[in-house]
Amino acid sequence: MKKETVAIHGGYDTDPTTKAVAVPIYQTVAYEFDSADHGAALFNLEVAGNRYSRISNPTVAVLERRIAALEGGAEALCVASGQAALNYAVLNVVAMGTNIVSVPQLYGTTYTLFAHLLPSQGVNVHFGESDQPDAIEKLIDEGTRAVFCESVGNPAGNICDVEALAVVAARHGIPLIVDNTVATPILLRPIDYGADIVVHSLTKFMGGHGTTLGGAIVDSGRFPWRENARRFPMFSEPDLSYHGLTYTEHFGDVAYIARCRSVYQRTTGAVLSPLSAFLLLQGIETVALRVERHVENARRVAEFLAHDPRVEWVNYTGFADNPYHTLACKYLGGKACSLLTFGVAGGLEGAKSFYDALKMFKRLVNMGDAKSLACHPASTTHRQMSAQEQAKAGVRPEMIRLSVGIEHIDDILADLDQALGAARAQRSALLAAE
Numbered sequence: 001m002k003k004e005t006v007a008i009h010g011g012y013d014t015d016p017t018t019k020a021v022a023v024p025i026y027q028t029v030a031y032e033f034d035s036a037d038h039g040a041a042l043f044n045l046e047v048a049g050n051r052y053s054r055i056s057n058p059t060v061a062v063l064e065r066r067i068a069a070l071e072g073g074a075e076a077l078c079v080a081s082g083q084a085a086l087n088y089a090v091l092n093v094v095a096m097g098t099n100i101v102s103v104p105q106l107y108g109t110t111y112t113l114f115a116h117l118l119p120s121q122g123v124n125v126h127f128g129e130s131d132q133p134d135a136i137e138k139l140i141d142e143g144t145r146a147v148f149c150e151s152v153g154n155p156a157g158n159i160c161d162v163e164a165l166a167v168v169a170a171r172h173g174i175p176l177i178v179d180n181t182v183a184t185p186i187l188l189r190p191i192d193y194g195a196d197i198v199v200h201s202l203t204k205f206m207g208g209h210g211t212t213l214g215g216a217i218v219d220s221g222r223f224p225w226r227e228n229a230r231r232f233p234m235f236s237e238p239d240l241s242y243h244g245l246t247y248t249e250h251f252g253d254v255a256y257i258a259r260c261r262s263v264y265q266r267t268t269g270a271v272l273s274p275l276s277a278f279l280l281l282q283g284i285e286t287v288a289l290r291v292e293r294h295v296e297n298a299r300r301v302a303e304f305l306a307h308d309p310r311v312e313w314v315n316y317t318g319f320a321d322n323p324y325h326t327l328a329c330k331y332l333g334g335k336a337c338s339l340l341t342f343g344v345a346g347g348l349e350g351a352k353s354f355y356d357a358l359k360m361f362k363r364l365v366n367m368g369d370a371k372s373l374a375c376h377p378a379s380t381t382h383r384q385m386s387a388q389e390q391a392k393a394g395v396r397p398e399m400i401r402l403s404v405g406i407e408h409i410d411d412i413l414a415d416l417d418q419a420l421g422a423a424r425a426q427r428s429a430l431l432a433a434e
């Protein structure tokens with residue numbers, strides 16, 4: 001499927017009043033009404049405009065429009081973090097006693113949300129044995145309200161067959177929700193392959209500089225909520241919490257995102273601040289260029305590691321023998337993501353020695369920063385899981401996850417080389433002392 005080119009540049013939203021080219025930061029809580037009638041019309045959603053920044057804000061709206069355009073969606077809602085986006089995206093389609101079906105390879109906190117928090121609120125999550133469409137389809141029942149996957153799993157690096165999962169979800173009259181944080185719309189646009197809802201942590205590649213948390217939910221505008229009103233009455237029946245508004249009638253194709261804003265953001269308030277939106281907007285102006293360099297550097301890193309005897313294995317979908325290589329060719333145009341994992345020789349202790357010896361790579365749990373980052377998932381992001389759960393999520397004790405940055409490749413390789421050397425030396429010293 002051909003990707004459209006989306007222009008993102010500073011002049012996109014030149015302010016008509018001030019002629020400012022940069023997006024103004026509307027740091028305000030509320031917006032003045034012209035009159036009582038104007039206020040009433042805004043509250044009745046009869047006229048467009050802002051009332052209060054927990055519902056909408058003009059700076060955040062620019063970010064929402066750009067992300068929707070990048071993903072090929074109809075409309076977006078930006079919120080305080082990727083986790084808030086995931087929580088709202090799911091809550092918007094479920095009710096107590098219903099369930100969603102998810103692939104097992106998930107970001108650690110998403111797993112916690114699905115395996116613990118949602119069930120404690122009466123919403124079950126069934127995890128597939130694998131990310132294969134048939135493993136997902138066999139778990140769908142009358143109570144299922146969505147299929148969920150990460151297009152590229154963090155940290156497992158698996159690539160989901162989004163098109164096949166979309167077919168499965170559509171066959172059962174439920175939406176496919178895809179977390180596209182790792183791939184970014186620069187490499188993959190899930191809506192082009194039939195996804196209904198796309199979720200992002202903007203904190204990562206989209207923002208790109210490790211300064212700002214943010215999340216987005218993008219509505220494709222394509223899911224037939226009215227046709228599936230038996231499962232999703234909240235979109236087609238009057239909402240008593242919003243003076244009897246019916247979302248599909250009032251908002252048409254974008255009923256999903258409108259309800260997300262009016263119900264969840266308005267009442268639980270995980271709002272993205274205008275300043276954060278401004279910072280994230282600076283980031284997405286360069287995301288296409290950064291991703292290109294991330295991808296190129298990651299290939300060089302993967303090749304270096306694969307040929308090094310101090311490394312046990314490398315999980316990089318750019319290699320022809322990787323089980324996900326065919327999907328990497330189909331969905332990422334062969335441009336494997338810069339998030340990759342590898343096993344340091346010497347097991348848990350080897351991985352820890354390597355990790356402690358890194359000099360340029362930052363030891364932290366973020367990814368998608370312009371700077372190179374490293375993480376030891378078994379002791380951090382996936383620490384809350386049992387060994388069995390870790391194995392299912394693709395996490396091993398000797399595993400290091402790299403988010404390869406955009407620094408000069410010689411500097412990146414030199415740091416990895418010296419840290420592998422330090423791990424080897426420590427291991428030799430330990431063996432000699434035994």
Ligand SMILES: Cc1ncc(COP(=O)(O)O)c(C=O)c1O
Nearest residue numbers: 081082083107154181201203214
């Ligand atoms: C794939 C994925 N989704 C969601 C999140 C959560 O994002 P945030 O930290 O912005 O809440 C992360 C964080 O690492 C992630 O990797």
